[in-house]
Amino acid sequence: ARLLMNWLQFEYSLIPSRIFSDDKEEYIKALVATREEGDLTIFRNFMTETMIAHLSHDIATYTESIGESDPIIRKPDTTAKPKKTRDKIIDLLRQNPKLSATALAAEIGISAKGIQRQLANLKAEGILHRIGPDKGGQWQVNN
Secondary structure (H helix, E strand, O other), rough: HHHHHHHHHHHHHHHOOOHHHHHHHHHHHHHHHHHHOOOOOHHHHHHHHHHHHHHHHHHHHHHHHHOOOOOHHHHHOOOOOOOOOHHHHHHHHHOOOOOOHHHHHHHEEEOOOHHHHHHHHHHOOOOEEEEEOOOEEEEEOOO
16 A cells, blocks of 8 residues: 555655554545545645644654754755855865765765765865775865
């Protein structure tokens, strides 16, 4: 059943959401209304509202676990310039010089090949230096 639901969500561009037993009645009502009226937005709206409710609950639970009383949803600062990839790499390597290209790629959200190209440029500029082997070594930030 879950596999079928995943396929339907993908096929009809629906927001994937967890459906708990508490949501079951409303879920079925949304499905029936969508089928009867032939309007997919009914089900999309249900899935979106359910996702928002579950995420809000998860955020509240998380903030309570770290000792904050009110969940704070931070909006991105649109006045600041976005960091360049090279600056992100340098910042991450300052925090953890043992990060691999694969780990950097996952953290930054670009391909490992792109990270390798950036690392090569940073090494050529003298900003980065590799100490030790690829496996088990670490990066030294010179700037």
